[in-house]
Amino acid sequence: MTKDECKQVVLDIIADIAPDEDLSNVKPEVRLRDQLQLDSMDFLDIVMELRKRHSIEVPEADYQHLASLDSCAEYLTPKFIALAAKG
Amino acid sequence: MNTRNHYDVAIIGAGMSGLAAGIRLAHFGKKVCIFERHNATGGLNSFYSIGGRKFDVGLHALTNFVRPGVKGTPLTKLLRQLRIDRAEFALCEQKQSRVAFGPNGETSLRFTNDFAVFENEVARQFPKEIDGFRALVAAIKTYDDVSLEVAPISARAVVRTYIKDALLEDMLFCPVMYYGSAQEHDMEFGQFVIMFKALFLEGFARPFDGVRVILRVLLEKYRQAGGERRMKCGVRKILSREGRATALVLDSGEEITATHVISSIGAPETERLIGVATDAAPLEAGRLSFVETISILKCQPAALGWGSDTIVFFNDSTRFDYACPGEALDVRSGVICIPNNFDFGPDRQLSDGIFRVTCLARYDQWAPLAEESYQAQKIRCFDNVQRSARRFLPTVSDAALSEATITTDMFTPRTITKFTGHIGGAIYGAPVKHRQGRTPLENVYLCGTDQGFLGIIGAMLSGISMANFHILQKKS
Numbered sequence: 001m002t003k004d005e006c007k008q009v010v011l012d013i014i015a016d017i018a019p020d021e022d023l024s025n026v027k028p029e030v031r032l033r034d035q036l037q038l039d040s041m042d043f044l045d046i047v048m049e050l051r052k053r054h055s056i057e058v059p060e061a062d063y064q065h066l067a068s069l070d071s072c073a074e075y076l077t078p079k080f081i082a083l084a085a086k087g
Numbered sequence: 088m089n090t091r092n093h094y095d096v097a098i099i100g101a102g103m104s105g106l107a108a109g110i111r112l113a114h115f116g117k118k119v120c121i122f123e124r125h126n127a128t129g130g131l132n133s134f135y136s137i138g139g140r141k142f143d144v145g146l147h148a149l150t151n152f153v154r155p156g157v158k159g160t161p162l163t164k165l166l167r168q169l170r171i172d173r174a175e176f177a178l179c180e181q182k183q184s185r186v187a188f189g190p191n192g193e194t195s196l197r198f199t200n201d202f203a204v205f206e207n208e209v210a211r212q213f214p215k216e217i218d219g220f221r222a223l224v225a226a227i228k229t230y231d232d233v234s235l236e237v238a239p240i241s242a243r244a245v246v247r248t249y250i251k252d253a254l255l256e257d258m259l260f261c262p263v264m265y266y267g268s269a270q271e272h273d274m275e276f277g278q279f280v281i282m283f284k285a286l287f288l289e290g291f292a293r294p295f296d297g298v299r300v301i302l303r304v305l306l307e308k309y310r311q312a313g314g315e316r317r318m319k320c321g322v323r324k325i326l327s328r329e330g331r332a333t334a335l336v337l338d339s340g341e342e343i344t345a346t347h348v349i350s351s352i353g354a355p356e357t358e359r360l361i362g363v364a365t366d367a368a369p370l371e372a373g374r375l376s377f378v379e380t381i382s383i384l385k386c387q388p389a390a391l392g393w394g395s396d397t398i399v400f401f402n403d404s405t406r407f408d409y410a411c412p413g414e415a416l417d418v419r420s421g422v423i424c425i426p427n428n429f430d431f432g433p434d435r436q437l438s439d440g441i442f443r444v445t446c447l448a449r450y451d452q453w454a455p456l457a458e459e460s461y462q463a464q465k466i467r468c469f470d471n472v473q474r475s476a477r478r479f480l481p482t483v484s485d486a487a488l489s490e491a492t493i494t495t496d497m498f499t500p501r502t503i504t505k506f507t508g509h510i511g512g513a514i515y516g517a518p519v520k521h522r523q524g525r526t527p528l529e530n531v532y533l534c535g536t537d538q539g540f541l542g543i544i545g546a547m548l549s550g551i552s553m554a555n556f557h558i559l560q561k562k563s
Contacts, residue, residue: 006335013434016170017170018167018175019172020155020156020158020166022169037158037159039159039164040439041164041167041555042167043562044559044560045167045168048115048559052115052116083477
């Protein structure tokens with residue numbers, strides 16, 4: 001899993017959670033909250049979809065790492081790689 | 088534990104809130120079962136057929152309507168949380184509604200899904216109050232109404248700090264109370280805010296085919312997510328040990344177990360199922376109940392001159408008195424709903440004309456009646472209710488209305504108890520709400536009307552919030 005693939009995973013989840021958002025121009029370095037209308041219920045869903053679809057656990061203390069696509073990739077890519085190595 | 092009859096979550100009641108909670112939980116892999124005493128889903132928001140004709144009950148209008156692109160409101164949150172595409176509800180907007188006060192509706196405030204219309208009406212008819220009204224609206228917009236931790240304050244007291252004219256005050260409270268207040272005379276300010284936004288700042292809409300469309304979408308999502316449902320299968324008792332529910336006893340006597348229980352049947356009703364002897368007094372049940380008349384017409388209501396109003400909230404008295412009447416019925420105030428007057432588009436109309444009227448009623452004047460007296464009282468009251476309501480619509484003679492009427496039906500406080508299980512026919516449940524949904528048992532939670540989010544969108548959000556808060560957000 002590359003960082004770009006990881007960003008796509010997150011974007012795919014957001015597209016399902018918030019189909020009414022335009023995701024064609026999401027800037028990876030900008031906080032998701034600042035460019036999309038996502039509230040705490042939506043962020044909880046991102047975490048839960050990561051668990052459901054990819055068996056990735058994000059403890060509450062780490063939610064801050066999901067702020068932007070870049071920070072998501074930094075935080076999640078090693079988890080995906082570790083999971084793949086285990087599987 | 089993982090036997091065939093063990094569930095991660097058992098949900099009591101397949102109304103809007105129970106179904107919404109079920110969808111969330113099943114979507115995230117919980118083994119869920121909804122237990123419903125009746126053969127129909129929806130609780131009071133349902134429909135039935137008599138003689139091949141479908142009648143909607145409960146829902147007049149879906150409140151909280153916002154147009155596509157408006158975000159961050161209850162409707163949008165609900166669609167996202169349940170993964171529903173808004174096209175699935177295919178909502179059609181109201182034409183216009185009114186609050187009409189005075190013996191013949193002399194003072195009338197029109198409103199639509201465009202809030203400016205309402206604001207202009209207030210400015211025109213209550214020029215001295217408009218600044219206060221605008222300040223009240225600003226306060227409502229910034230109030231955190233979905234917080235799960237709030238201290239209750241009187242809505243009447245808050246509104247009076249902005250609005251001095253008692254007539255306007257009552258005209259604001261009438262729709263808000265009729266569409267969701269379980270409390271007599273006053274309501275909690277947070278509840279007022281929820282309803283004011285839902286009715287005035289957001290708006291009214293309905294699917295062409297009514298409430299069944301919403302139920303169909305919810306049932307399909309729940310089924311797709313893998314949720315189970317057992318109909319005609321009520322829960323008779325919740326067994327507990329050391330502060331935790333250990334099993335549910337079904338009407339059939341069968342016992343099932345669940346790690347968590349979500350009850351949508353009401354707080355006092357859930358307390359009864361638990362039946363634990365505590366020193367505390369039992370929870371107070373609600374006293375507010377309704378009758379509703381429904382007339383099916385062979386023409387469109389517009390042909391009678393009733394083509395403009397979708398909903399009319401009316402009151403003929405000096406003050407608006409939202410309370411349990413001393414007698415079977417109080418027709419001084421009420422709500423008219425003409426479902427034909429949603430904007431279904433130029434080429435589409437409901438096949439029958441429908442005229443519905445809701446008024447306050449007193450449960451204990453209906454519940455003990457023998458069948459014959461009950462039917463006789465229904466006929467008597469039907470006429471009183473319609474006669475009272477018609478004062479607030481363009482005049483139609485008795486002969487013309489009777490000529491246009493194909494059939495009629497009516498629900499009473501007794502019907503409400505039959506379909507919701509609410510003690511005392513309490514349409515909106517108990518006066519005291521439980522925002523966090525807690526009960527005397529640590530793994531039993533409330534959702535729905537007694538959790539305190541109002542309207543059908545509120546009911547669904549309640550199910551979602553409680554499923555998130557008590558189950559999904561907890562470490563697995």
